[in-house]
Amino acid sequence: MTDDARFTVLDTIRRQLAADPDVETLIDDSPEEAYARIPRTYQRTAKLNHEETLELFYDRLRDYDSELVFTNEAGIANAVADAMREANETLLLVPAGVPQEWLPQHDVEVRRDFDLPLQPLEEPRVVLTPCTVAIAMSGTIILEHGDGQGRRAATLLPDHHICVLWRDQVVETIAEALQRITHRTSPITTIAGPSATSDIEMTRIRGVHGPRRLTAIIL
């Protein structure tokens, strides 16, 4: 059934395109050559210097009510502990690949996700991960899922996401950000502000199914 369907659909498209007298002149070269001619005059590279880019990014995050913590690599564990204490939480989920030095030594129980079954995975209400790149223009952080940044469920089920990012991971435009994604066939999630809906009377409500809180630890 589906083989027939495949043939019919592709064949119909070819015949329909051939029936359009205008098309012949339009597709006289290979898809690659034609693709290369697509005009791209929109902004693809940065216009701001890096300090301005960072300021823009911080602004966007504050706009989403995210918390920003500035520290250095040695201060990550303390920053995580502070965020946990403020949120009144003690159980922290971390992907397998998160460095030991990032983890608080006291008052926090750390649960590493070595292929955890659903129930223990769903229990922790806070998760700690790094990210690949962040976009200043839209306040977006991008996760390439795997051992380092966790599988998708790990950053989806907890209500509070603590994300560690280096200043040089912040770029101005989405075009620059996509260039930093090296494993393009890994699952990828882009996150801009907390889960939200405006479905009821266009009133924006924070937090439907995804995490409601984001703490960005900036190095």
Add this chain to the structure above:
Amino acid sequence: MTVRVGHTAEKPAFPILAHELLQDDQTRRNVRHATNVIRNKRALRVEEMPDWQDLRTTAHAIKTHTLLHLPHYLEEFERNCIRAGGQVHWARDADEANTIAIQLIQQAAARQSGVKGHAQPSDRPSSPYPSVPAHAEVIKVKTMTSDEIGMNHALEQRGITPWETDLADMIVQMGKDEPSHIVVPALHKNRHQVRELFLQNMGLTELGTEAEDLTGAARHYLRKKFLEVGIGISGANFAIAETGSVCVVESEGNGRMCVTMPKTLITLIGIEKVIPKFDDLEVFLQLLPRSATGERMNPYNSIWTGVTHGDGPQEFHVILLDNGRTRMMANVRERETLNCIRCGACLNQCPVYRETGGHAYGSIYSGPIGAILSPQLNGMKYSRSLPYASSLCGACYEVCPVKINIPETLIHLRGKIVEQDQNTLAGKLSQESMGMKMAAHLFEHPKQYEAAQRLARTGQGLFEKDGKLVNLPGMAAGWTQYRDLRALPKQSFREWWKRSRTNRGDGSNWSGND
């Protein structure tokens, strides 16, 4: 082939539905409020983009290019999706897509419940499908394409319960309602109406009236489903040929849940959703959220490729759907309709949609884009009143992020409808057709044209009142019912021209040769 687009085959024409809906003050208030809010947010977010027009131009060029090479890109997508562990199915129409989905669901449900699934349908000729566990369920993330093919109804008929998880889609499903907007399907309902539905359907005795209360109830109600239901169904905003990846754009997180938590995922994709390269996302992920909801970026985009070991569904199926799309490939005006990325900006901008709301269009695709998409998918068989449901003001074209020239397409489709009508006997003999033919004849024959003018000048006396024509008979009554028509003047331009030339005596007393 049985192309189906929602319930368009059974729906009355636009003027009839619109007339009913215009009486519904509550709905009109809700629609007006919602469209105003999104319009203003969109305007704000577009204004801050100095390169907005460049982005539109590129998006149009990418879509045009992709459609001209569609077989190439579909095959590339298929190849890469399969290489990454996905399975690709093709469906010519709604029934075929639903049949594939039902079969996949039944096999997955049987496997997941420990019942031995039969991979070969031919095992049991009396029942083509494997034994189904008592309660086969699926969780769904908003997909207009599944509404297009009437998937929920088809699943229910086979004893499969579909759970819509997008807040608005859940409201529509609970109310046994139809979506009235592409992006915000329940915008015709206010929070009091939503509260009533939730109380009835969620088994609650108490529930607040604020939007927060309602959203909280939905979060609680659906959490269990996300964790327990083993099969997910999604649509796709983009299918990337270069990598075989699929991208779903959303806000609530229900999309992430549906594409991550189930063991089996089935993704329904219209064949026009394919884009050539991963980098093309840099264009569309800027245009879509700003146009759709007035956000710089929507909260979540999920991009995944086939199956990833240890992360998300371990069984992934793509259904590539035609359902009338290939019919639109032979003409540039019609093909361009397939550029649509379903942002809904044209609905919010349209002076007709803003008065009537989406239900007047009788199609899940409403507003200006619905007025060109619905009849074309239907092969101009249904939704034929929709190309006329527009004042051709052009606001839709101006806001369209992929530059679909909707007004030109509306006119093109009106022409097609007239042409089709003229091919039937009733159509040939209709007043409009006869009148147009007579007009065509008169315009070609100046002497007869002048004679007709003189005749009309004599005849109009019966209907003339203070220099205006009122209550014309026959088909012209439709015009004069709401508007006055200025009476023909004593002297026509041609008569004046002839006379003034003669009086000046330059001898150039032109007259056409008949």
